[in-house]
Amino acid sequence: MRNKSAEKYQRILDAAVKVFAQKGFFQSKVSEIAKEAGVADGTIYLYFKNKDDLLISIFEIKMQEVIAHFRAALNQQGDAVAKLKHLIHMHLEEFQANPDLAAVFQVELRQSSRFMHESEKMELKLYLDLIGEIVEQGQREHLFRDELPVGLIKRFIFGTLDEIVSTWVLAGRRYDLRAQADLVVDLLLRGVQRDCEVRGQGNQQQEVVQ
Amino acid sequence: MRNKSAEKYQRILDAAVKVFAQKGFFQSKVSEIAKEAGVADGTIYLYFKNKDDLLISIFEIKMQEVIAHFRAALNQQGDAVAKLKHLIHMHLEEFQANPDLAAVFQVELRQSSRFMHESEKMELKLYLDLIGEIVEQGQREHLFRDELPVGLIKRFIFGTLDEIVSTWVLAGRRYDLRAQADLVVDLLLRGVQRDCEVRGQGNQQQEVVQ
Amino acid sequence: MRNKSAEKYQRILDAAVKVFAQKGFFQSKVSEIAKEAGVADGTIYLYFKNKDDLLISIFEIKMQEVIAHFRAALNQQGDAVAKLKHLIHMHLEEFQANPDLAAVFQVELRQSSRFMHESEKMELKLYLDLIGEIVEQGQREHLFRDELPVGLIKRFIFGTLDEIVSTWVLAGRRYDLRAQADLVVDLLLRGVQRDCEVRGQGNQQQEVVQ
Amino acid sequence: MRNKSAEKYQRILDAAVKVFAQKGFFQSKVSEIAKEAGVADGTIYLYFKNKDDLLISIFEIKMQEVIAHFRAALNQQGDAVAKLKHLIHMHLEEFQANPDLAAVFQVELRQSSRFMHESEKMELKLYLDLIGEIVEQGQREHLFRDELPVGLIKRFIFGTLDEIVSTWVLAGRRYDLRAQADLVVDLLLRGVQRDCEVRGQGNQQQEVVQ
């Protein structure tokens, strides 16, 4: 029972990701998602409150998974610079590997009035916290500029990553997102690292947007 | 005649900005916009093809105005660093001064499938070009790192600004956007300037996000 | 399930016949038909593509029924003259018995641009074929003038019947349509029968139009 | 003034015939007719009460012209048989020469609820009267069967002509309508003429529908 339920819940969620990614939130019909998931329309309402809830749930579930996964991986890393590098790589790789999810996160999710206008987004805060912890560690380790407020820096880092992914999604996900990872690392570190230790890391450069 | 028409077109456009900003694109009813503009529902269709066209037109018209205005202002500035600083300030001030417009640009516009999926967005390209010109000038003047591809840098700059504004909009436009200008200037310049000339500009810091 | 669906389909079809007959196609609202059928507006769209399709379907379904019914009845008759007489009687009786259907066929159906302009009307062709077969049989039996082209004669017969019914409908269906049957038989037979065998059949006469 | 007005009235009427014929009554927009006539939308309402009135007026005006014209021409003819033959020829030639008018009369006019449902149609009665007079003359001259009621015979004649024209219009006006005139004359005369004088007129036959 448990498992069957959980499996159907998952199937609906995956179908929703796929359909939302393809058609956009408002263009997606509940009946399409149902068909994609191989269930009846009404069944969806046994697992989710409504269409909006379906979208929000995608975000919440996936973010929880991602945060748990990232947090575990970061514990394997040493100093803040190493952690930040790793986070950036994982962030980009995650979306590269799940392009439909990327589309939903970067575009469709923002079409849910509930998501956009309610200030909840607990999971987003948790992700920002994850970044914030790295920044704080970096400042404690005297690797990061400590005159910068953490609240701003974590948003700066997240914002850059978010923008990179959005641009990639809107450009049709045609180029290799991971290839930009090192460059992004370079740019972000230049912004946040203390002066002495920076200079002369990345001069890598490959595939370029247009 | 001319003026009356133009004035009504403007009134509808402004009403649409206001209503879209308040309610979101899909939640906004054409009849609400009509009422806000003080015209009949049908009148809107004398000036715009449909609801989608209304949204797209807001973007196009406003971008054209902004680009013309910014370009003129930038011509008053000297080197690329001065120009970039000024652009950043203008960008943030513009949205600060027109918060409804900011909401439409950063959130609602992305809800128009036509806007998101059609690769047009000519005006957006023109704005990126404007940034690109500054970057190229900076590289010619040996002020900006020339090993970085212009296409990426201009997106990096735009992306950061875009994200800053989006964050502000989504946070309820409660803090002073312009106050972040100098910090953003600092962060972005650190990323793009050549090593020697950077260091030790901004350590300013004021109002902070949350 | 089967039956419930079929029954609802039928109910909507009958309601449409009634409303179209009363108000005319363009004056009929889908919501009126729904109310008449005792279903929700949206239900109609589960069974018919749109309002136009509803009208076309009335024609197709009813014609299929009529053609099958007529063809079976005609097989009971002997020579072409007997068959033609019987067809005329059945044609007029059918509409007399279903005055709403008559109104839809003779007036409203011609208001559907799809019906009027698309050259389909397969069922109409099938009905003309039915008449054509009688004419051909009549020519084979040397009962009908064989110098006349079948294509014209069958249209002449159908046209006369069609006109008789239209006149009756437009006159408010106030008189007895069947009473004209024998006269029509007389007139049509005079037109198509070979010279020798005609003369002196009908001198019947009763109820007269106005 | 008079003339200018009359000329504009005429222009609008002609434009309406053309547009109604092309698009059908309900698909025709008043603004299209205005453009075709080279006047402003509002101007039409100076000459006609509304869209329906425009359609009715086409019928009335044209019928008045036709009746006057036909009546004059028929006075040149001798007996009822000659007159009927001439009427049939004129009827078919008139529509052949004005195909747009034919489309409006045979199809679009029946889409005006006012035309179809109001029992007025004075002009139609006048035309039926014209035919009726021929029939009465024919009975007086002992050329036509006098056991048949005039009311029926005139409708039979009109109905046949009407059907012939309708069939031609609905078939796309692709064949020569006049070519059928003699055949129609033959068929109709067989129906209404007294037995002795008929037989052996038409064996003509040419172009045939499909």
Place this chain on the structure above:
DNA sequence: CATGAATGAGAGTTCATTCAT
């Protein structure tokens, strides 16, 4: 738990008609 037929509120859009100029 699952189904999917049925619901019905709701919104975008059209277009005949008006009326200030």
Place this chain on the structure above:
DNA sequence: TATGAATGAACTCTCATTCAT
């Protein structure tokens, strides 16, 4: 008379949600 911008009532169709089976 003539204009044509403005009006706003009205209608078709969609689709999230429900509930009897």
